[in-house]
Amino acid sequence: MEAVNASESRTDLSRARRLVVKVGSSSLTGADGHLDLAALRSLVEVLSQARAAGRQVVLVSSGAVAAGIGPIGLPGRPKDLATAQATASVGQGLLVARYTEAFGRHGLTVGQVLLTAGDLIRRQHYANAQRALERLLALGVVPIVNENDTVATDEVRFGDNDRLAALVSHLVRADGLVLLTDVDGLYDGPPTDPHARLVPEVRSLADLSEVEVTGRGSDIGTGGMVTKLDAASIATGSGVPVVLTCAPHAARALAGEPVGTWFAPTGHRVSARRLWLAHAAQVRGRLHIDAGAARAVTDGKRSLLAAGITSVDGDFEAGDAVELVGPTGVVARGLVAYSSGDLPEMLGKSSHELREHGDVPRAVVHRDDLAQVRPGRVRTPG
């Protein structure tokens, strides 16, 4: 466990030895929807300078779908998953070819790393990805990460790359995460509102309860500010500071200058699986639990047993993510061991009663599969 350094400030980013830099589709595409080569090259220039200064960089780059739109001849970003996957398949090769060429001009080699959400929450996959990334960095290669769009399913996909970048910064134990987008930081209202002001520093995401963010991003990006705040929450919650700014400010952000919005680290390093569960997993249902069960899973950090569940909502399979709702609201998220079809007849029954019915009394949510949900989420309109 690494302790949180309360005196941490954004200038510390200038000393970060290992950085994860995420660039969104909106920063890599021109008005015509095609890949903006000049934007890509200026980013590569900044990252190459960081490498020349002895820093390690992992680039998480979106843009596969955007890069595929032109060659396929689509009018805009595809709406359905299958076409988006096909477009990403065309665009990803082109995107990495551009990076290979641009980094090559600076004498640097790149490696393509395609990940899915599942790769970052399954222990064995996580360890494999970690080993591969460590080796790439040790070999002096710049890893270029994107979501493996062609195999990611609707159930477990990031869709945006913000949360992927946050989990990658956990994976490589980065000293900082830089999120580059098409706005120069987080605003306290819609950036189109002339009264909206830039929020320069966020010490606790709970302080943002009055900030209005939308999930609607730019025309080309996905997730808008909501997924960026999720990413900031994941990264800072595991001890990694975050700077959110626009791509033209990348060099200044890496130098620790006061650009964009700085999110101070707030937590200790926890498992990627718990981070995913708490912040990003798509919830398939809700288990309503009594006060005793709520205390057991929060204060007691114990598994949830059938005896404490009062009712079940939703349609889910064993292994899906569900919310645990106590008398005062959502207290935790977890991976449920039974389907929504199997649970109702078990509710309220003690392990002893279940055993009498011949069932093996497994916990409904094992404590290793539980993540507590802290209050104070950001307000999203609508």
Ligand SMILES: Nc1ncnc2c1ncn2[C@@H]1O[C@H](COP(=O)(O)OP(=O)(O)O)[C@@H](O)[C@H]1O
């Ligand atoms: N409070 C806010 N502050 C800044 N930007 C916001 C806010 N709420 C919504 N946005 C939108 O988020 C968009 C960036 O998200 P997105 O389009 O997904 O970018 P990217 O492709 O870089 O991931 C901005 O263009 C902006 O319009």
Ligand SMILES: N[C@@H](CCC(=O)OP(=O)(O)O)C(=O)O
């Ligand atoms: N994996 C997708 C990313 C989707 C996307 O638009 O993400 P982002 O621009 O980070 O909101 C791609 O490469 O197109």
